[in-house]
Amino acid sequence: MQLTCDIVISGGGIAGLTAAAAFGSAGFHVICVDPTPPVTDGTAQGADLRSTAMLQPARTVLEHAGLWDTLAPHAAALQVMRIIDAGGEMPEPRVTREFNAGEISDLPFGWNFPNWLLRREMVARLEALENVDFRAGVGTKSLFTREGSAKVTLSDGTRVIAKLVIAADGRSSPMRDAAGIGVKTRRYGQKAIVFAVTHPVPHENVSTEVHRTGGPFTLVPLPDRDGQPCSAVVWMDDGPAATARMQMDVDSFEAAASERSAEHFGPLTLVTKRQIWPIITQHAERLNAERVALIAEAAHVMPPIGAQGLNMSLNDIATLLDLAQARPEDLGDAQMLEAYHKARYKDILMRVRGIDLLNRASQASAPLARDARAAGLNALYGAAPVRKMLMQMGLGVR
Incomplete structure (x- = not known):
């Protein structure tokens, strides 16, 4: 034919x-x-359990494609991007900085959706x-x-x-x-575990990246699940460590994930299966x-x-x-x-x-390199024009 x-x-x-x-x-x-x-179907075998944050310019594309009106009711807004450096000896916040979409726009940075949806x-x-x-x-x-x-x-x-x-x-x-x-x-020897969790502390439409050696631990807002605040998680780390965590029982994995998140939203409860992906550029x-x-x-x-x-x-x-x-x-x-x-x-x-x-900065393990990462975050946040420019570049509008 x-x-x-x-x-x-x-x-x-x-x-x-x-x-x-x-x-x-x-x-x-x-x-x-x-x-x-x-x-x-998010519960079916083979469902993609990752989520995708659609930033502001994406909305125009989705509108022209006739998709936005059906997707909008399922959106979790991303109003604030929070970055936490927890790169000390213990997984505790050393530096916390926030980038609020209100500084550059009347709209949120974007909207998060489960990939299967x-x-x-x-x-x-x-x-x-x-x-x-x-x-x-x-x-x-x-x-x-x-x-x-x-x-x-x-x-x-x-x-x-x-x-x-x-x-x-x-x-x-x-x-x-x-x-x-x-x-x-370029290969990094990293893998990412993706999953969704509920937690007792509301995310308040804040997307949070917690940085420690090995890679960031990112929690992105999702709509509430069974009345509980819910987030999609991407946990990046060295390949062997990530692979070992895939073998953990649920209780042990939840405890490890809660600790790695610096308990920022309280104890994390796993609500989906875990999936693992190799990280490359x-x-x-x-x-x-x-x-x-x-x-x-x-x-x-x-x-x-x-x-x-x-x-x-x-x-x-x-x-x-x-x-x-x-x-x-x-x-x-x-x-x-x-x-x-x-x-x-x-x-x-x-x-x-x-x-x-x-990403390579997030993998830094030496104390001096970890301190430099935290100092860099402070410097970027402290200069208002630089902060605004980075937010605009992140959205793809510069």
Whole structure:
């Protein structure tokens, strides 16, 4: 069977689904494929228990994609970003600093959502768009491009002729490899455990990063669960330590997590399963090839610090969509894709390098290095213009 469309999107993760909804809502004929059907129930086997903080600029993308109105009732606002240095001999706060969105905006920094819920609402949106064909359980098998179009062969044997192929198929992207685009990767020997907890002290819409040797322990607000304040947690540490914690019984793990959080919200009670992920930094050497554009983790992967990962992905989508709408008759041509690369690449490199530095600083174990990290946090917070600039940069508005 052979089909034609405007755009093939390889990858049905959150970024790929968002791209399909955004381009579909703009009137483009889209085929989106992913070999793994999305799990849209948080209690089901294989559910993605991570959460995603959508920063302010992401809301515009979600609105244009027809997603915001259905997501908004499930949002937990992120009004304050709190950073705690607990890098002394004991896991106790030494320096606590807060960045309040009210200093730069009438809106919160962003809104946090469970990943499985995002998938549920996004799949429902695609089902409502007649010009979007989402094929769960089908992947991309091969890519052939020429100046005027691309031919993608799917795993079920279907051949699709498209003007543009968007690679949203992850850090090991098959479409990126097929297009001959290389990547640069840094490994840290770290892993992240992700889970959700309830706690007796309300989070009051504060996202909290507790820094100690090994990596940050981050609690991001979620809506209350069974009447209790609830947060999503990302616990980064050296790989062997993280792997050992995955083997702990629930009581021991809760005690260890509560101690690592510096008891900031009181004792933590585990309310989901634990999942573990390797931490790397990676970026593609280019964002484009003939008839191919890279977005999301096919283009950039970073440690989960500062909520930059998916928000950068949504910036990729917004930039690509603006270029496509400006010259729809030339969708996917060399001029459009070169413009996309130039518009996004410098910003991606800046953020990748910045998060890399922050992560390596968080791994510091020597007492002098730990003290330097705490002093740096104090200095950044104390200079109001610098603090404001960092908040704007974090949102992607500078």
